Amino acid sequence: GAVVSQHPSRVICKSGTSVKIECRSLDFQATTMFWYRQFPKKSLMLMATSNEGSKATYEQGVEKDKFLINHASLTLSTLTVTSAHPEDSSFYICSASESSGYNEQFFGPGTRLTVL
């Protein structure tokens, strides 16, 4: 099956610093990548959708200047949480699919971010 990796799996940082999370599709070309955030005991919340080579589409309420997304290639997307604050502490999950229409989303293992 298709494999998506995320790095790092866990990160602890100080308030005010920036954190970059990488999402890679290892054995397929991901035309579309999705970034989700999940708070404890809550559902997945879509933050943004990115297509290779174009700007990400952010969901309502998600600050694009705070959560920078780059989808530079068909196998890599990055999410940078800029000037992180404790309320940004969450489980960040990426997923990737081979097209923008129906296609199964393959999830990465997630990144646990803790901002002190």
Next chain:
Amino acid sequence: GQNIDQPTEMTATEGAIVQINCTYQTSGFNGLFWYQQHAGEAPTFLSYNVLDGLEEKGRFSSFLSRSKGYSYLLLKELQMKDSASYLCAVMDSNYQLIWGAGTKLIIKP
């Protein structure tokens, strides 16, 4: 607005059968997904239904009724490892996944 409803928590006994229901109201419909998520891990795909009826895959089956906006996930011969959250998600007319809050399934010996 778009809405996915599923029970918050269910408890079942090892070896038994459990049915997790999901009702939805979305703008358009391009299929319904069930995912399993163990604590601290990302979701893993279980099933996809786009036509009415029952899809069986081993111990897991998923049913869809589009006219009723309803689906269920049926788990048979429950094992302790099935303890997890089960997420229902609907793909809307924009091919965007709308997620339910998940049902935490607790399996007791």
